[in-house]
Amino acid sequence: MSKKQDNNSTETLVDPRKAYYTDDFPRQRQEAPGVEEKMTPKPDAGERSYRGSGRLRGRKALITGGDSGIGRAVAIAYAREGADVAIGYLPSEQQDADTLRTLLEEEKRRIELLPGDIRDEEVSRESVRRAAEKLGGLDILVLNAGMQQAVKHIEDLTTEQLRRTFETNVYPMFWMVQEALPCLRPGASIITTSSIEAFEPSPILLDYAATKSAIAGFTRALAKQLADKGIRVNSVAPGPVWTALQVTGGQPPEKIPEFGQSTPLGRAGQPAELASVYVFLASEESSFVSAQVIGVTGGRLTY
Known part of the structure; x- marks a missing residue:
């Protein structure tokens, strides 16, 4: 029997320890950002x-890092x-973006592809402008794109990697929110992706953990700032999730198994x-939820 649980099972209960891949x-190993x-x-x-x-009928969403991993799952669900x-993604991730587009277009769903490196401020801002133009507005902004590279010792952490991690994980959030605000009406939702690393950091992910702590702080501060506009801001904090981040240097190869x-x-x-969880935070069901970081971590604590 497969180690992966059939999610279409008619059984009432699913053991969470066996719900997905357990081998x-x-x-x-792949070169970053991976396929x-x-x-x-x-x-x-x-x-x-x-x-x-x-639950999101008529809404218009921009998702960064939307070609694969968590962003892909959010795009499908939305x-x-x-x-x-x-969806925003790096040009080198076009293969994953194309398979997502094929999947959703076959289902008669609308998806727009916005390739570009959001470490560049103008690319970040243009992505928001193009999304709003192509979709006819913007109601949901999911800031999910991220970079993760494991380094065992701080002495080996290069300035280039440090800069790239912050430029990918943190800076675009400021630029994209600034650009999106004129489009966002009361009832709109901004959702960031933080991490268990903001609360229980790994010693080999020093720079990544620092950015995820910054994202948690950004989320909570922005939520307070935008509350009087009727715009909610929340974050999802994943634990260890099987994505391309892990096989492109996010974990040492010996830790992958x-x-x-x-x-x-x-x-x-x-x-x-x-x-x-991203659907909940974007929907009216979470109308009294803002400034929260919701952990999806397999039981690890996010506080």
């Missing part, structure tokens, strides 16, 4: 399992909930397991 991951299609096993972004119910979606097994639930998460 050791094959040892593997999800080449991973073994391929991450589960809910392509076959997510079922929408119109589209199936009735939203029009634009047992990735995620140290969580209380004993396995890594899959991107599909986060999608419903």
Whole structure:
């Protein structure tokens, strides 16, 4: 029997320890930013399992890092909930973006592709402008793009990597929110992706953990600033989730086989397991939720 639970099962309860892949991951390595299609096993972004119910009907969303991993799962969920979606991604990730576009267009869902490196301020701002233009507005901004490279010792952390990590993970959030605000009406939602690393940092992810702490602070401060505009701001903090980040240097190669097994639930998460939280935070169901960081961590604590 497969180690991966069939999410279409008619059983009432699913054991969370066995809900998704539980075997050791094959040892593997790709150059960053990586292509999800080449991973073994391929991450589960809910392509076959997510079922929408119109919770975001008529909404218009921009998702950074939307081609693969968590961003891909969010794009699939939003589209199936009735939203029009634009995704940002690096040009080198075109293969993953194309497979996502094919999937959603076959389902008669609208998706716009916006390739570009958002470390560049003008690219960040232009991505927002193009998304609003192509979708006819903007209601949801998901700031999810990220870079993660493991380094064992601070002495080996280069200024180039330090700059690149902050320029990818933190700076675009400021530029994109600034550009999006004129489009966002009361009821709009901004959602960031922070991490368990903001609360329980790994010694080999020093720069990454620092950016994720910054994102948590950014989220809470921005939520207070935008409350009087009727715009909610929240964050999702993933734990160890099987994405291309892990096989492109986010984890040392020797740690890949047992990735995620140290969580209380004993396995890594899959991107599909986060999608419903992003849907909740974008929907009217979370109308009294703002300035929160919601952990999806397999049992690790985010406070």
